[in-house]
Amino acid sequence: MSETTTAVAETSAAAIGSKATLTGGATSAAGFFMGIDWMGWIGIGVAVLGLVINLYFSWQRNLREKEIHELKKRKYMGGCDVEQD
Template structure:
């Protein structure tokens, strides 16, 4: 198997960190809601929303990259079948 490109490693790590931020933000927001401390709840919600946005962005980039790689592989297989 070929070594993954550095940009795909960065995206995989970013998705992982964003997902963990989403979970931590949600937990913090829930804690703030139960503790009735408004600023903790708001901070948790903000962190959760940022995590969701970042995760969605990098997942979209990953999907586009994989679609392009799949199309290139199919084209290479078609060329090999013609030869």
């Protein structure tokens, strides 16, 4: 998969995770205020799932940025032949 395709996929997944977290929180609050317990629990589940998706993609982005940082350091120190786009 190309670098651009990977970036687009990760960005869209992170956006979906954010929307899932917000939707889950709103559903949970609405369910508890209306007295529909199962709706509240489903909302909490969706919110937690959205949080997990966000954490995973943040972790992946951190690893990628750390690798890029290390390559740039090696390039500046003259340790590798990396071409920058």
